[in-house]
Amino acid sequence: MPCARCGALNGAGFDRCVRCGQAISTVARSVDRLGARIDPEALLASKFVIGLTILVCTAQIYVALRTRGADLQSALLRPEATDLVRFGALRPSLVFEEPWRLASAIFVHIGALHLLGNMFVLSWLGRIAEPAVGPARFLLTYVTTGVFGFVASAAYTLLFDPVFAGHALTAGASGAVFGIMGLVVAMLYRQRNPQWKRFAVQAVLLNVVLGFAINQANVGFAINNIAHLGGLAAGIVFGVIFARPVRVSDRNGKSDLGMNVAAGLGLLTCVASLVLAQLSPTWR
Numbered sequence: 001m002p003c004a005r006c007g008a009l010n011g012a013g014f015d016r017c018v019r020c021g022q023a024i025s026t027v028a029r030s031v032d033r034l035g036a037r038i039d040p041e042a043l044l045a046s047k048f049v050i051g052l053t054i055l056v057c058t059a060q061i062y063v064a065l066r067t068r069g070a071d072l073q074s075a076l077l078r079p080e081a082t083d084l085v086r087f088g089a090l091r092p093s094l095v096f097e098e099p100w101r102l103a104s105a106i107f108v109h110i111g112a113l114h115l116l117g118n119m120f121v122l123s124w125l126g127r128i129a130e131p132a133v134g135p136a137r138f139l140l141t142y143v144t145t146g147v148f149g150f151v152a153s154a155a156y157t158l159l160f161d162p163v164f165a166g167h168a169l170t171a172g173a174s175g176a177v178f179g180i181m182g183l184v185v186a187m188l189y190r191q192r193n194p195q196w197k198r199f200a201v202q203a204v205l206l207n208v209v210l211g212f213a214i215n216q217a218n219v220g221f222a223i224n225n226i227a228h229l230g231g232l233a234a235g236i237v238f239g240v241i242f243a244r245p246v247r248v249s250d251r252n253g254k255s256d257l258g259m260n261v262a263a264g265l266g267l268l269t270c271v272a273s274l275v276l277a278q279l280s281p282t283w284r
Contacts, residue, residue: 045135045263046126049142050119053173056107056274057115060087076112081169084108088277089171092154098280102154104273106146108171118173121206125180132187133242136256136263138180141242143266145179145234152230170224175231178203182232186239203232 002009003017003024010017015025064075064083085091088104095102109115130138150170157165181203188196211225277283 040131040134040138042135043126043130045139045142046123046130048267049139049173050122050126052270053107053109053115053119056087057109057112060084060108061112063087079111082283084110084169084171085280086277086283088274089169090150090154091167091169091282092157092165093168094282095154095158098276098282100269100273100276102147102150102273103143103270104277105150105171106143106173106176107270107274109173110171114172118177122173122177122180125177125184129180129184129187133183134256134259136259137238137242139263140259140266141179141183141235141238142176143270145182145231145238146173146176148234149175149179149224149227149229149231153224153227156226170227172224172227174224175227177231178207178228179231179235179238181206182235182237183239183242186236187243190240190243207232 003020003022005022006017006020008017008020010024016023060079060083061075063086064070064079065072068080068083070080088101088108090101090105109118126138133141153170153175154165157168181199185196185199185203188199207225207228211223211228214223
């Protein structure tokens, strides 16, 4: 079988050309497509995450209006705990019984203002981070840091305030958003870009001003600072790892197959967690 690229003759059972490594068989071509690096400038991962989060919030509001007969203002700004749990919010006391809530809670928000704030910051950070590391690494960082933020939050609550863990409820993308911020800070630092200081200051200000200050003001809701810090710390680790991403042209034939598969599994985990939340008897 002649290779379409270099013309070398190959055996009938060969997957790749013996001379240039071009995929010959259907299986090899499929592997190459799966391992291809998606255009990072298209911001597909950022758009998907934002779209899925808005979809969940929209469904949450629809259920509040249609099923419970709530008024629009309450549905938008003061969602009921039942609706939050139904769509995947995390109760620390349930973390061992329903661990998948560590992922589903990333896409649930306690009101439209909570959603808009997180998605605004994410859209800004996504334009910086996703082109730098690619959609697969961006998505993997977002999901993993979001989960880690809720792991840290649940662990802290169970250890230091076990009574509160029985009725506490937490949700939101802020841990994952801080994870992306940590990714950016660590990448800029590793690349000796002086902009890392500005991003570090912004991360501290967001956490202190919007986190600890709001909690001290007793405005009627609490910011999950532990999830913020946990996500930020995990994001810094990813930033160190991804600081110098290997480009396709420099890989000597290697592909992004492993990273794409990992990101795909993370994506499936998130979707499955949202489905499991709907099926859970906890909110019924």
